[in-house]
Amino acid sequence: xxxxxxxxxxxxxxxxxxxxxxxxxxxxxxxxxxxxxxxxxxxxxxxxxxxxxxxxxxxxxxxxxxxxxxxxxxxxxxxxxxxxxxxxxxxxxxxxxxxxxxxxxxxxxxxxxxxxxxxxxxxxxxxxxxxxxxxxxxxxxxxxxxxxxxxxxxxxxxxxxxxxxxxxxxxxxxxxxxxxxxxxxxxxxxxxxxxxxxxxxxxxxxxxxxxxxxxxxxxxxxxxxxxxxxxxxxxxxxxxxxxxxxxxxxxxxxxxxxxxxxxxxxxxxxxxxxxxxxxxxxxxxxxxxxxxxxxxxxxxxxxxxxxxxxxxxxxxxxxxxxxxxxxxxxxxxxxxxxxxxxxxxxxxxxxxxxxxxxxxxxxxxxxxxxxxxxxxxxxxxxxxxxxxxxxxxxxxxxxxxxxxxxxxxxxxxxxxxxxxxxxxxxxxxxxxxxxxxxxxxxxxxxxxxxxxxxxxxxxxxxxxxxxxxxxxxxxxxxxxxxxxxxxxxxxx
Numbered sequence: 050x051x052x053x054x055x056x057x058x059x060x061x062x063x064x065x066x067x068x069x070x071x072x073x074x075x076x077x078x079x080x081x082x083x084x085x086x087x088x089x090x091x092x093x094x095x096x097x098x099x100x101x102x103x104x105x106x107x108x109x110x111x112x113x114x115x116x117x118x119x120x121x122x123x124x125x126x127x128x129x130x131x132x133x134x135x136x137x138x139x140x141x142x143x144x145x146x147x148x149x150x151x152x153x154x155x156x157x158x159x160x161x162x163x164x165x166x167x168x169x170x171x172x173x174x175x176x177x178x179x180x181x182x183x184x185x186x187x188x189x190x191x192x193x194x195x196x197x198x199x200x201x202x203x204x205x206x207x208x209x210x211x212x213x214x215x216x217x218x219x220x221x222x223x224x225x226x227x228x229x230x231x232x233x234x235x236x237x238x239x240x241x242x243x244x245x246x247x248x249x250x251x252x253x254x255x256x257x258x259x260x261x262x263x264x265x266x267x268x269x270x271x272x273x274x275x276x277x278x279x280x281x282x283x284x285x286x287x288x289x290x291x292x293x294x295x296x297x298x299x300x301x302x303x304x305x306x307x308x309x310x311x312x313x314x315x316x317x318x319x320x321x322x323x324x325x326x327x328x329x330x331x332x333x334x335x336x337x338x339x340x341x342x343x344x345x346x347x348x349x350x351x352x353x354x355x356x357x358x359x360x361x362x363x364x365x366x367x368x369x370x371x372x373x374x375x376x377x378x379x380x381x382x383x384x385x386x387x388x389x390x391x392x393x394x395x396x397x398x399x400x401x402x403x404x405x406x407x408x409x410x411x412x413x414x415x416x417x418x419x420x421x422x423x424x425x426x427x428x429x430x431x432x433x434x435x436x437x438x439x440x441x442x443x444x445x446x447x448x449x450x451x452x453x454x455x456x457x458x459x460x461x462x463x464x465x466x467x468x469x470x471x472x473x474x475x476x477x478x479x480x481x482x483x484x485x486x487x488x489x490x491x492x493x494x495x496x497x498x499x500x501x502x503x504x505x506x507x508x509x510x511x512x513x514x515x516x517x518x519x520x521x522x523x524x525x526x527x528x529x530x531x532x533x534x535x536x537x538x539x540x541x
Contacts (some may be wrong), residue, residue, distance in 0.1 A: 052299045058146065062131065063296050068098045068146035070128075073151050075109040076323070078167050078232075080213055081178040082120055082219065085138035087147065088281040088306040090176060090237055092133060094149040096328035106323040107151040109166055109381055113213050115157050123301040124153035132255060132303040136414035143308070144296055160209050161500075167220030173320035176235040177247065179213055181270040182428040182477060184240065184250045189431070189504040193247075193253035204257055206517060214254040221255075221270065222262055233271040233318045239348055240432055241340060244274035246314060264455040273315035276340040277302075280416040281306040284527040307415050309405075329413035331418040345387040346399075347406055348433040349454070350379045351446065354410065355422035356457035360467050361528040366417040370410035375527060377536045379407060382450040424475040425459050427502055428484065435506065441509055452512055453519035453535055459496040461525040467527050479504075490524060492515050 051060050058065045077094070079086055090108075108428070110129070112120055123131075128328060129150040135143040156163045175181070185194050193210055194200070202208060203215030210216045217234065224231050234251060236243035248267070256263035281304065288305050292298055308498045313331040316322075323521040326332045351366075357378070358369035369375045383403045391399070434454050441448040463486045464472045474483055482496075489495045506512045522531040 050293055050297055050299045051148065052133065053127045053130050053301075056131065058130075058355060061146065061296070061298060063144045063146060063298065064147040066095070066099065068101070068104070068148070070151065071514065073098060073107040073149075074106050074171060075151055075166075075369075076171060076173050077108045077174045078105040079098050079177055079178070080111045080113060081183070082112065082150070082153065082215075083122075083178060083182070084281045084284060084304050084306075085277075085279065085290065086110075086178045086237070087304045088133060088335070089133060089279050089310065089312065090178075091147055091149045092310070093312065093322065093325055093328050093330060095145075097323055097325070098149055099172050100327065102327070103323040106173070108149050109152040109154065109172070110150050111154050111156060111163050111166075111216075113156045113211075113216065113407065117155055118157075119157040120302065121153055123311050124150070126301060129153055131382060132211070132296070132298055132300045134292060134303060134417075135304045135308045136305055136412070137308055138408070138412045138414055140142070140414055142295065142414075144292070154179065156211070158215060163216055164210065164223065165219045168223040168227070168229070172232055172354075174233045174235050175217060175320065176237055177213070178237050180428070181238060181240055181432055182425060182498075183238070184246055185214070186246065186250055188427070188502055189500065193250050195253070195257060200254065201259075203254075203380075206342070214251060217251060218255045218258065218262070218266070221266055222259070225262065226264055231266070231270045231322055232320060233273065234366045235273055235275065235314075237275055237277045239344060241344055241436070242274055242337070243340070244272040244336075246318075247302055250273035254411070261279075262328050271317045271319040273317040274336040274340065275315065276311070276343050276360055277304050277311040278311040279309060280412075280415060280417055283413055285416075285507050305415070307409060307412055309409055311343075314325065323522065325389040333395075335507055341391055342394050342399070342402065345390060345437055346403060346434050346449045349387060349437060349451070350383060350406060350410075351422045351428060352426070352434055352458070353379050353382050353420050353454045354448075356454070356461040357532060359419045359423055359472065360401055360457065360461060360523070362466065362468055364419055366419055366422065367411050367413040367415065369419060370407055371413075374532050374536065376407050376411075378450070378532045379410075380404075381536050382454070386439055386441060386446075386448050386451050389444070389446060397418075403475055420473075420475070425463060425477065426462075427476050427478045430455065430503060435495065435503070438506065442509060447511065447515070449519075450516040450517035451460055454530065455497065456516050456519035456523060459486055459489060459520060462496065463489075484535055489520065493520055
């Protein structure tokens with residue numbers, strides 16, 4: 050078996066970078082190098098490099114968590130190379146070795162190296178995939194959480210920065226002091242108005258540190274909005290073994306994903322950008338119609354299938370989506386409740402897009418897990434599902450299906466499925482969520498009474514009535530009977 054390294058590329062029987070990686074220099078620092086970044090942004094930059102352009106737009110990856118040490122070890126061992134495999138619905142695989150990441154730094158080991166890398170004039174973009182919860186804002190108020198202990202530690206005089214906020218703001222402060230134009234901060238996370246959110250959060254942190262610096266960041270740093278889309282499940286040992294078997298490649302951390310990919314990016318940068326439109330990125334003046342389409346159709350539908358599906362005994366996403374009952378429920382949700390909240394999306398046939406989503410979810414080759422979609426719900430539901438409910442309420446429209454999705458989360462949070470099997474709830478609020486959820490058979494509104502997550506929705510009967518009906522049905526009859534009662538029925 051051939052280990053994946055620069056000096057073994059010519060021995061591999063899979064497509065490899067045709068460009069000279071030694072000539073590629075970093076113009077982008079990316080914080081949060083996981084599967085999605087490597088299946089998406091790094092893949093697009095690799096395409097550019099393969100076309101013979103953008104050699105000064107390579108990527109320096111950065112890990113900010115101690116758990117990123119594993120990625121650091123693999124990146125160092127493999128010269129930052131990895132195998133990306135596209136899994137098609139027909140079972141075929143399309144591999145390629147990606148070479149656009151040229152360096153990887155681990156902030157807990159050497160925060161100074163990370164800060165100085167971002168302060169280097171050669172770096173013109175700092176991009177982010179730090180998950181929905183990584184922006185440190187309150188789910189209801191949208192305000193920066195200044196009480197976060199990690200944030201407070203970074204704000205102490207003379208502190209060595211440890212958080213993303215501390216590292217990025219310190220790098221910007223150094224560029225300001227040295228007279229260097231600031232880099233662009235480019236969020237690639239699934240948050241509505243992700244650029245606007247990033248601007249508010251980083252500026253809020255900077256204001257706590259130095260109001261003048263915050264003013265400079267607000268005036269001088271670009272924070273473009275973006276919409277990103279590619280279903281990328283976590284890499285499994287089975288993926289590693291199958292890649293080794295098929296291609297004789299020893300890759301410590303390959304990436305597998307669906308063939309579909311989309312990136313819509315606002316054209317707003319302080320120091321230029323790579324010509325991403327040449328490799329399929331939609332560079333536009335206004336991202337909002339695209340991002341709302343994705344968040345309220347794709348992301349919210351993932352929440353719509355995962356809790357009901359897990360409770361019913363499904364463990365793989367394609368199995369849920371191939372079940373006609375679940376597919377009908379998702380289409381009903383998208384047609385009846387999500388679509389009325391969307392503006393027209395330039396160049397997109399929404400009806401075709403919705404049916405394409407069901408096809409993508411049904412891709413058995415991807416083998417995405419239901420548990421992955423159920424994780425970190427307290428960060429996801431408030432950003433993807435609750436806005437649909439609130440907007441429909443404001444317009445006088447009912448939202449029984451979205452309300453039922455919330456009820457399915459509440460039932461899932463009890464941490465036991467319909468077969469009596471335990472559920473491992475993965476969420477930063479898991480302990481408190483499960484404790485509250487286990488009281489709701491006696492106090493059915495207990496879960497949505499958590500105002501830090503749900504705001505004042507508990508005071509709105511047009512939400513609580515369908516929510517309570519769905520939760521009661523889940524307890525009495527289970528997920529399939531609950532969905533059967535919901536699909537195809539006109540909203541009341």
